[in-house]
Amino acid sequence: xxxxxxxxxxxxxxxxxxxxxxxxxxxVSLLAAGVFSILLVLARTPIVQELVPFLDFFxxxxxxxxxxxxxxxxxxxxxxxxxxxxxxxRPIWDRLSxxxxxxxxxxxxxxxxIGAGNPLMNNYVPILQHPLFYTGLLLFAAGICSHLVRAxxxxxxxxxxxxxxxxxxFGITLSTVLTGLxxxxxxxxxxxLPNGMDGQIYFEFLFWGAGHVVQFSYTLLMMxxxxxxxxxxxxxxxxxxRLTLVYLIILALPVITVPFLYLAHEITSAGHxxxxxxxxxxxxxxxxxxxxxxxxxxxxAEKPEGEGRxxxxxxxxxxxxxxxxxxxxxxxxGLDIVxxxxxxxxxxxxxxxxxxxxxxxxxxxxxxxxxxxxxxWQPYLYGSGQLMHIVGLAWTGGYGVQRKTAGVAQGLExxxxxxxxGLMGLGGLVSVxxxxxxxxxxxxxxxxxxxxxx
Amino acid sequence: MxxxxxxFTLVAIVIYLVSDRIIRIIEGxxxxxxxxxxxxxxxxxxxxxxxxxxxxxxxxxx
Numbered sequence: 001x002x003x004x005x006x007x008x009x010x011x012x013x014x015x016x017x018x019x020x021x022x023x024x025x026x027x028v029s030l031l032a033a034g035v036f037s038i039l040l041v042l043a044r045t046p047i048v049q050e051l052v053p054f055l056d057f058f059x060x061x062x063x064x065x066x067x068x069x070x071x072x073x074x075x076x077x078x079x080x081x082x083x084x085x086x087x088x089x090r091p092i093w094d095r096l097s098x099x100x101x102x103x104x105x106x107x108x109x110x111x112x113x114i115g116a117g118n119p120l121m122n123n124y125v126p127i128l129q130h131p132l133f134y135t136g137l138l139l140f141a142a143g144i145c146s147h148l149v150r151a152x153x154x155x156x157x158x159x160x161x162x163x164x165x166x167x168x169x170f171g172i173t174l175s176t177v178l179t180g181l182x183x184x185x186x187x188x189x190x191x192x193l194p195n196g197m198d199g200q201i202y203f204e205f206l207f208w209g210a211g212h213v214v215q216f217s218y219t220l221l222m223m224x225x226x227x228x229x230x231x232x233x234x235x236x237x238x239x240x241x242r243l244t245l246v247y248l249i250i251l252a253l254p255v256i257t258v259p260f261l262y263l264a265h266e267i268t269s270a271g272h273x274x275x276x277x278x279x280x281x282x283x284x285x286x287x288x289x290x291x292x293x294x295x296x297x298x299x300x301a302e303k304p305e306g307e308g309r310x311x312x313x314x315x316x317x318x319x320x321x322x323x324x325x326x327x328x329x330x331x332x333x334g335l336d337i338v339x340x341x342x343x344x345x346x347x348x349x350x351x352x353x354x355x356x357x358x359x360x361x362x363x364x365x366x367x368x369x370x371x372x373x374x375x376x377w378q379p380y381l382y383g384s385g386q387l388m389h390i391v392g393l394a395w396t397g398g399y400g401v402q403r404k405t406a407g408v409a410q411g412l413e414x415x416x417x418x419x420x421x422g423l424m425g426l427g428g429l430v431s432v433x434x435x436x437x438x439x440x441x442x443x444x445x446x447x448x449x450x451x452x453x454x
Numbered sequence: 455m456x457x458x459x460x461x462f463t464l465v466a467i468v469i470y471l472v473s474d475r476i477i478r479i480i481e482g483x484x485x486x487x488x489x490x491x492x493x494x495x496x497x498x499x500x501x502x503x504x505x506x507x508x509x510x511x512x513x514x515x516x
Contacts, residue, residue, distance in 0.1 A: 024492040103470040106499045107462070107507075114507045131458035132507060138459070139466060446490060 004241060006164035006231035008224075009364075014089035016365055019080045021098045022147075023358060023365070025105060026076035027442055032109045033069035034435050036061045037428070059119040060112050063126040067137075070347055071125060072105050074218050075144050077354040078175060080361070081221055082151035085172040093150050101143025107136030122204040124211030145183060151176045164231070167241040171224040171248040178217035178255055185210035185258060192267035205267050209258070212276040216255050218350045219287050222322070223251060225353040226294040226315060228360055233304045233312035235297035239290075247290035254283030281329060295319055307363070310375035314356025317383030322349025324387065328394055341393035348386045348431075352379050355438050368448020375441045382434025388427025396420035458514070462507070469506055473499040 010016045039061045079101070083094070116130035127133065155173045158166055189206050197205075227244060230237045239247070257279060265271035294315070304312040325345020332338050356379065359370055396417050477495050481487055488494050 021492065024496075028493070028496045099467075099470055102496070103466045103499070106469075106496065106503050107466050110500060110503045110507060113504055114511055131455055132462050134455075135459050135462035135466060139463060446493075 004164050004237075006168060006227050006237065006241075006244070008084055008168055008228055008360075009165065010084065011086065012089055014091050014094070015083050015086060017091075018083040018094040018098065019361065020365055021094075021102075022076050022079035022083060023361065025098070025102055026073050026080065026354075026358075027439060029068040029072040029076060029105055029109075030435065031439055033065050033073065034432060034439070036065040036068070037432050037435070040065055040428075057112075059121065060117055060128065062121070063119045063128050064108065064112055066126050067108055068105070069351075072108070072140060074347075074350065074354065075140075075179075076101070076105075077357065078179065078217065078221055079144065079147050081172045081224070081357075082147060082176055085156055085169040085176075086151055086154040087156045088154050090150060090154065093146070097143045097147035097150060099143070100146060101140050104136045104138070104140030104143060107132060107139060111136060120200040120203055122200050122207065124207040124214075125203070127203050141183075144179070148176050148180055148183070152180065162241045162245065164227075164241045164244070167245040167248070168224050168227060170245050171220055174248060174252050175217040175220045175224075178220060178252060179214055181255060181258060182210040182214040182217065185213050185262070188262050189267050192262075194268065197268075205272075208273060209262065209267075209276055212280050213255055213258055215280065215346075216252060216283070218347075219284070220248060220251055222318070222350045222353040223248065223287060223290050223294070225357040225360075226291070226318065229311045229315040229318075229353070229356045230294050230297045232360060233301075233308035233315060235294070235301045235312070235315070236299070237294065237297040239293050244290065244293075247293065250289060251286045254279060254286050257283075284326065284329070291319075291322075306372070307359070307370070309372060310359055310370065310379070311356055313376045314352055314359060314379040317379035318349050318352035318356060320349075321345050321352060321383055321386055321390075324390060325349055328390070331394070338394050341390045344386060344393065345390050348383070348390075352383055355379065355382075358438075358442060362442065362445040367445045370441055370445045374437065374444075378434060378437040378441055381437060382431050385427050385430030385432070385434050389424050389431055390427070392420045392422070392424025392427055396424065461510070465506055465510060466503070469499060469502045473502055 010019065039057060079097075111128055111130065111133045114132055116128040116133050118129035120127040120129060125137070152173070155176070156166070156169045158170055186206065186209075189209050193202060193205055227237060229235075261272070261275045261279065265275055298312075298316070298319075301312075322345065325342055325348070328338060328342040328345055332342060359375055363369060473495055476498050477488065477491065480494075481491075
């Protein structure tokens with residue numbers, strides 16, 4: 001009988017150091033994204049938006065906010081997970097990877113204050129057309145790629161006797177493979193793009209395939225986090241490690257089609273765009289078996305105590321948001337703001353799972369205990385704010401308001417549209433408060449560090 | 455464009471190393487490791503990056 005202990009222990013002191021580094025990078029990127037998000041929310045809230053001429057800065061702030069809160073935060077936490085799944089120490093390599101990614105993040109944060117502008121609102125990795133922004137992106141990408149290769153080379157091998165921890169580590173290794181595939185997808189798109197193409201359309205095509213592939217990696221790690229949170233918070237997670245591993249493989253399976261999608265369609269063709277949209281829409285359903293197993297584990301689960309309280313709160317909020325985002329994905333019709341409602345739901349679902357994973361990891365990495373009450377409230381506050389934000393977006397999207405607009409460009413007319421955007425703005429502010437609360441909780445834990453890693 | 459990206463990359467790496475050195479000097483003077491080492495490091499890095507890139511931008515446009 002295999003051991004169903006779905007725990008993620010810290011393999012070594014060196015792995016602990018590397019994990020702390022990547023986790024801190026994620027926290028710094030969220031802090032900076034939070035500052036930019038305040039400006040974003042104000043720029044789209046009725047009445048306030050008329051008082052300040054935000055439109056120009058709205059787009060620059062949106063680019064940096066998305067880059068920090070999605071790309072860097074999610075990949076930094078992914079990097080932390082990869083560090084926990086290595087079988088040997090390589091301190092110099094770890095330091096090099098982290099230094100590259102951290103310096104890239106720093107460069108991206110300071111970009112808007114050095115005069116980087118000319119924003120392009122393409123999907124997945126929006127761009128500021130400025131050498132400094134490109135420098136930041138390249139440095140960060142170099143750090144992630146370096147860490148990815150190291151994690152793949154030193155991955156933990158599966159033993160004959162599979163336990164819960166080994167199943168989770170296998171899931172983490174799968175996520176490195178998927179992220180690696182997304183890097184290859186960028187290179188394939190770059191090779192397939194015609195000479196002379198530039199601007200928004202260029203970056204749209206460049207990141208379209210890879211952007212879709214990397215979502216599978218995030219979802220995979222979210223599932224790993226869900227299992228950890230369910231198990232640690234006293235949920236009745238009854239899958240065997242072997243079945244958990246099989247479900248993780250099923251989740252990653254749709255990505256097998258990616259090389260064929262690249263062979264079948266020109267990068268700039270409508271077929272390429274549609275193929276990846278369909279991959280996401282139907283391939284994303286592959287997360288259902290494990291997702292439902294985790295949801296079922298909450299049925300008749302014992303009342304959590306101690307750290308279980310906030311881990312359960314994070315799990316419930318993440319499940320709820322991800323489910324709403326998933327349902328909205330099937331309601332997209334056209335280019336209205338149901339699209340951001342969908343991806344906010346899905347991405348925030350992943351983000352809350354990663355926040356919960358951070359809560360799980362911080363004390364195990366040698367930091368102090370989390371402030372329990374605050375940590376319990378935080379996922380609910382952040383989740384409910386994001387839910388209001390999403391409902392507001394989806395509601396207004398029903399009236400056909402276009403995405404990535406602000407101020408008068410939104411063309412808000414009827415009471416329904418204004419009320420919807422008002423709800424969106426209020427939800428945005430609540431979720432910003434929830435996001436800052438996460439940083440406060442993490443900060444309090446880090447301040448109470450009980451042993452030094454240096 | 456490529457030259458600028460290379461220049462910015464080099465400067466970013468130098469800033470990173472200088473920030474690391476500054477943190478080590480502070481720790482040497484204090485006689486102990488800073489409690490929130492990585493957060494302080496990022497603060498130092500961001501300030502240095504802001505100043506250096508502004509100066510560099512002025513030099514490049516001059």
